[in-house]
Amino acid sequence: MEKVFCQRGEKSFILLVISESSEEIRKNQIQGGNFIPAISLEGFESATDQRRGNGVYRKATEAMELLKQKKLIYGISACYTSANFESITSEEFFDSLIEKGAYFIWYFHYMPVGNDASTELMPTPQQRTETYRRIRHYRALKPLFAMDFQNDAEYVGGCIAGGRRYLHINANRDIDPCVFVHYSDSNIREKTLLEALQSPMMMAYHDGQPFNENMLRPCPMLENPDKLREMVAKTQAHSTDLQSPETAEHLCAKCDGYAQAWKPVADQLWEESVQARREKQKGS
Numbered sequence: 001m002e003k004v005f006c007q008r009g010e011k012s013f014i015l016l017v018i019s020e021s022s023e024e025i026r027k028n029q030i031q032g033g034n035f036i037p038a039i040s041l042e043g044f045e046s047a048t049d050q051r052r053g054n055g056v057y058r059k060a061t062e063a064m065e066l067l068k069q070k071k072l073i074y075g076i077s078a079c080y081t082s083a084n085f086e087s088i089t090s091e092e093f094f095d096s097l098i099e100k101g102a103y104f105i106w107y108f109h110y111m112p113v114g115n116d117a118s119t120e121l122m123p124t125p126q127q128r129t130e131t132y133r134r135i136r137h138y139r140a141l142k143p144l145f146a147m148d149f150q151n152d153a154e155y156v157g158g159c160i161a162g163g164r165r166y167l168h169i170n171a172n173r174d175i176d177p178c179v180f181v182h183y184s185d186s187n188i189r190e191k192t193l194l195e196a197l198q199s200p201m202m203m204a205y206h207d208g209q210p211f212n213e214n215m216l217r218p219c220p221m222l223e224n225p226d227k228l229r230e231m232v233a234k235t236q237a238h239s240t241d242l243q244s245p246e247t248a249e250h251l252c253a254k255c256d257g258y259a260q261a262w263k264p265v266a267d268q269l270w271e272e273s274v275q276a277r278r279e280k281q282k283g284s
């Protein structure tokens, strides 16, 4: 990483997700100027240590303190679940990050990916609605830029995966459409990036986007699981999970109930948002 990316004048930009920041990382950040660490937190100490291991919160907050002292830009990566949503989206937590000098926070919705993934951690429609409202409220008022990966699709025209704006390459060099969707028909050792982008799986993404006109239901997995089932079946993409390959059916079946419960709530929220935009346009 040091040789390839962290040099002055390098045009690539890197976002590195970490749980603590070493001296080497800070040195590279100062020298290179082209990458920014995002520290993973699950909320305050008990929530973070419960999910990531004892002592992780302390190390992460020490790293944040050092980054602040060195005046380095950094952000937070935060996954909201049914278990930690209250803490991780609380005003107290948000304000604590401002005090620690974070510049942005990137909220991710919990995804039930993996054979052992729990569906109980998926936020309820009420929790997701509250998260949507809280993050927009903070964004309007507070000096910490908050992005909500699952509820902000309207700003990027829906799903960005499958090479539309990005893709994911795993440790085995398999090219997945998204960091959360581990089904692929390409490997970077066998194809050029352009060939991979023209592969059946990536083209299925291209042809299917946007997967829903309602931008609060953007995902072919989480909110429209039949779309992922269809793409995987049509393209014969295989699971690229290196430890325990999961079938698309197994994954999508975990999302069916969630998608059904979220749909009426999302439709109402989206209607409210469309109405608000119309009112604003009329007034301007």
Ligand code: SF4
Pocket (backbone or CB within 6 Å): 158, 159, 160, 161, 178, 179, 180, 181, 218, 219, 220, 221, 222
């Ligand atoms: S596949 Fe789903 S999670 Fe990935 S970018 Fe598209 S909408 Fe987001």
